[in-house]
Amino acid sequence: MLIELWEKIRGYDKWIRTEAKLGQSEFERTAYRRKEERLYAYRFEQCLEWVDQQGQSRSARFRVPDGSLLFPRSDGDRVVIRYDPANPENYYFPLFSQSSSLTNSL
Secondary structure, X not given: OHHHHHXXXXXXXXXXXXXXXXXXXXXXXXXXXEOOEEEEEEEEEEEEEEEOOOOOEEEEEEEOOOOOOOOOOOOOOXXXXXXXXXXXXXXXXXXXXXXXOOOOOO
């Protein structure tokens, strides 16, 4: 599959696979006007929490795009990520990547 090829090219296949928890999410709806029409812009952010090999807690926030596979998920749900053992704050989230851009490293 294409995603496995992408992971291999980027080296994500060598990163440590672990389970992470979706933490507190934030949702914001902003109204604006275009001519006589009232429109809305949406922003949805999710927190991702995991523990590295040294037992240190890690977390990161990311913006969830419209149409993402993450929208049906809830705070506390478990997901699989990979993180860079040399820089554990850098992570790769395959589920997120399949529905948006292919880079999620901070």
